[in-house]
Amino acid sequence: MKSISSTGVVTMKKNKTWILIMVIVLLLAILTGCQTTGENPPLEEEPEVGENTVLIENYKYAPAEITIQVGESVTWINKDAVRHTATGDDFDSGLLGKDESFTQVFDKAGTYAYICTPHPYMKGTVIVTE
Ligand SMILES: [Cu+2]
Structure with missing residues (x-):
């Protein structure tokens, strides 16, 4: 019984670590996403080709x-x-x-x-x- 309890604690710790990793990965993904958006080259300004x-x-x-x-x-x-x-x-x-x-x-x-x-x-x- 004692061993199960301790395993449970270990599992809890592992879960917290996982959540932390997930949060970090998520934050990195968001940051990378922002960076990618910032690095997108601006659309080249082409004169508008109208009818005339x-x-x-x-x-x-x-x-x-x-x-x-x-x-x-x-x-x-x-x-x-x-x-x-x-x-x-x-x-x-x-x-x-x-x-x-x-x-x-x-x-x-x-x-x-x-x-x-x-x-x-x-x-x-x-x-x-x-
Ligand atoms: Cu000419």
Whole structure:
């Protein structure tokens, strides 16, 4: 009887140790979880590709012709390593480096042809409808 009692005490101690280990493991898991969240690389900021977006890629405007409504804007995003522009009679993006963008609002209906200043063979058109 005495031996059973002592075994019971030992078992109790073992249980407490287990609980302690579980708590430590749990805390470590929580801490590691927090660390992992903190180490997550921030999402790279990509320009939003909306409906009225013209990508400049491989020395071309894509799409080369875009139709929008008065008051809307067009955003050009240069995906080339080479610098490009979107230059029309009424607007000029200036030289855009890789992943740089330029947005132009068009307040008047009409057809706006534009080129790239360093590469005039690059041609695009913005058609603005009422
Ligand atoms: Cu160009």
